[in-house]
Amino acid sequence: MSKRGSWGEGELYEALCLLMIGACLWIIGAQFHAFESLNAFVARHGVSDLFMLVALMGLAMFGASVRKSLLLRDALRERDAAAREAEAIARHDVLTGLANRRLFLEAVKAQRAGAGPVPSHAVLLLDLDRFKPVNDIYGHAAGNAVLCAVAERLRRLIPAGGVAARLGGDEFAVLVPLESGSDGLVRLAQAMIAAIGEPVLWCGNALKVGGTVGIALVETEMADADAVLHAADLAMYQGKKDGRGTYRVFKSAMDLELRARAQLESELRDAIQRGEIEPFYQPVVALPEKTLIGVEVLARWRHPVRGLLTPGHFIGIAEETGMIADLCYRLLRQACLDARDWPSHLLLAVNISPQQFQDRWLCERILSILTETGFPPSRLEVEITESALVQDLEAARTTLTSLQNLGVRIALDDFGTGYSSLYHLRELKFDKLKIDRSYVDTITMSDERAKLVDAIIKLSASLGLVTTAEGIETDASVDWLSGQGCDYGQGYLFGAPMPRAELTALLAAPGAHGMSAPMKEVA
Template sequence: MKHVSKGMILATMALTIAMTCLLAIIWEFLVKVPVFETLGLGQVARSLGERWEYVLTATGFASLALVVSLVLLLDLIRDLRRTYDDLSDAQQRAEALARHDALTGLPNRRVLSDQLDKVIQRVRRGETSCAVLVIDLDRFKPVNDVHGHVMGDRVLCILADRMRICARRSETLARLGGDEFAGIIEFDSDLSAPMRYAQRMIREIAKPIRIDDLEFELGATIGVAVCPTDAVDADTLLRSADLAMYKAKREEKGTIRFFEQSMDADLRTRVAVEADLRRAIANGEIQPHYQPLVSLRDQRLIGFEVLARWYHPEKGIISPAVFIPVAEDAGLISEMSYGVLQRACEEALRWPDDLTIAINISPNQLKDRRLTERIRTIMMVTGFPLDRLEIEITENALIGDHEMAKQALDSLRALGIRIALDDFGTGYSSLGHLREFGFDKVKIDRSFIESMTQSSDSAKIVSAIVNLCLSLGLSTTAEGIENPGVIDTLIDLGCDCGQGYLFGRPMPAHEIEARLNQHRQSLLFPDDATAPAFPAA
């Protein structure tokens, strides 16, 4: 209908009316009488005026019927055309949504895969080389947690616009989902091109984001896989870049990491460890071990730090350095920690009432709004006194939502549980943390204690930490004591407690109970039996 003009329609109507009038004349003046005679209907005598009246009436009614039908037909055609246009627009929007991210407007994984297939074909023909980059945002989760998903979406849109501008016309950029993006870059033989592309992205993402009265500083960790060096198909290339990104994320956020073949083997090992760990947690194979905590000044045993140990039925002892990071990444750390705490409380109930236990909680647990309730439930179920429990956290656990962390620690302290800041002096050490979170104890990192006798700087740092804690009314514990020569120095400085292999390695409950039953003093003998034994309370 787009090609039919109004003039053509009017001309057609006029011609139709004229033909109708002509047919009425032919019928009335030429055909009617012979037809009536043939059919034996007799003759119909009409005057000339009556005959023309009939012609005009017939023509008028026929024209009216034609006009009404035509109007209805045109209206129907308009509705059909409107429906067709709506369907076409909807189909185009659906196709656009199917190929683009609804929030940022960037191409999605489907477009990325299609484009990557085309680029790989050119690589196979020797026309080019290419690299895939997987870009994962750092410190984005706190934006959602603290300010809500609406603010998180605004931040994502701003970052997507920055990355879109940063990417050149020949470089594909897509959003994979959440806070993860991917890019494709083609290059000739210059392997530094993917690195420059990644560096541009990191610089753009790292620029402060200001929305209303808020300012956010995010970062990005990027994994890179090169075609044809690392893979020659789209799925493997994306997976390789993803592996490189996660490797960089675990080792140092905010960095760029190229894929290495060993990463694939590492992933398979990690997957196997995770599967075994899930089974081990369900079967209660993760056991608490206990390392003595000693009062340095009067040389009393005052308690133990609870440490998780895994005895695999086939592989033997699995190092905590292996399974703790897997538990954290797989979201198993809370379930594992609560299980170890409950078992530790049950075992420690059999020991003298003046011995405490201390257990470290992870950053993920500190974000759990049910943390206090879960710990209180464990205390109620086991009957372990709340004032014999100490919770340790590292400063890294305080990065992010300070208010949530403060509320969690305040609620634990309200139950009568003491709070200790672990590994102080490393990571994100801040005097503001000591003031804001109101800790009961500070544990000085073992790296300073171990080097006290060789490094005057370490000794000065330990002295400064102890003096600071004394002025704030906080007790101190020196970690990693293995050299008897540092004990007198720590006592002179005013350090309260000590922990380390000098006093005993982490032991299972049955060994502790055997030593307690034998003689509480012997509990403090290390394995070599050459260091002095400290009498217990």
């Protein structure tokens, strides 16, 4: 039975009950003379008992109508309250209670519509740094606690007349009046970054995140509220690019830069599929003899317009967009094909990105490439940086052990630049340490750097590891490193990264395994 039918039956039943009450009142009055005055009126005017019955029943119906009106008024009030509550929920973030994207855009639109020639309001877009590890390590409950703490801190910071919103995920925004000019905006942005950086206490843990802020003025020249938010987002992205934990103010050049980046990203995706990115090879030599013992694989992009591009132009984009795995596996496959016909003692060193290292099937993918190309695992050396290890140490241990069980060697790259090098050396098993070039290129000019490099070499030897020094450019560096016991060297002194044809020709030349003469990079 429908709900409408149920209500109809209920109303009919109620009306019948009220009619019966009216009839009962009439019986009481007529039979027991309870209403003497009413009876006298009836006798004097000749009103029949039937009329009195109808009158009393009509009175009962009138009472029913009044009661129904009161109930209906209460129902309308409840409906309006529920509608207001639903509207509030639709315009506010459920978790934090802040305005949501819809309400925030409406507020920006209203300010933009009333803006004069001089902007009176600004939008500050906040994106949290290091928020994902909180969710991954402690769970979503901890992540929610951080988001609520950030919301509360923003409420305390924004001035009167400001609007704070959670736009989604770990992205927040505030709309504030420009009461103190640009200096006030800068102070507010700095205060936001400082407040977000304070630890959030949760279940005995101090959860720490950071924040990067992008600032955009609400100007009438911008197309709409979305354009204002987009401008703030561009400024925030620039802050992320410049090192996070800072603020940037939107400039029109940022939009041009982002468009250029988007164009490069599209070209990179096509270039990977077309094989325009190829492996170049930089010699690695034994010290002090300068005998060639292997090569490191380095990516080069033969761009049809921009020419030969180094990794600094595209690796960061590949990592941010998730293309890095496809790129690296293609490079590894081609490098294995190139190197399998080179002398059997030459090692092939390849870099594995932190994103790849999170892949549980990394070992299987590498084994598949080695099997497909027929390249011996014992000739492959995988280089990883410490940033690849910080997410999950046990998973890292499992992956490294699996690779070493295949016969693949593991090198810890850029040693000395990470924040927990000694810890990782203690917990994980490596075959080689690579000393970062920032230490090597100053050893002959800085006693402090020389002492640090000497300490790294001695530490490596005490752990049974071999050491490679990167960025060697002078014979003086070679002499010093050899004297301290460094095993291998790499740098422009021995050869710049070169394509396969150039290295193959070098290996075929007389005395190919001696690297005493420097080589120029081939474009």
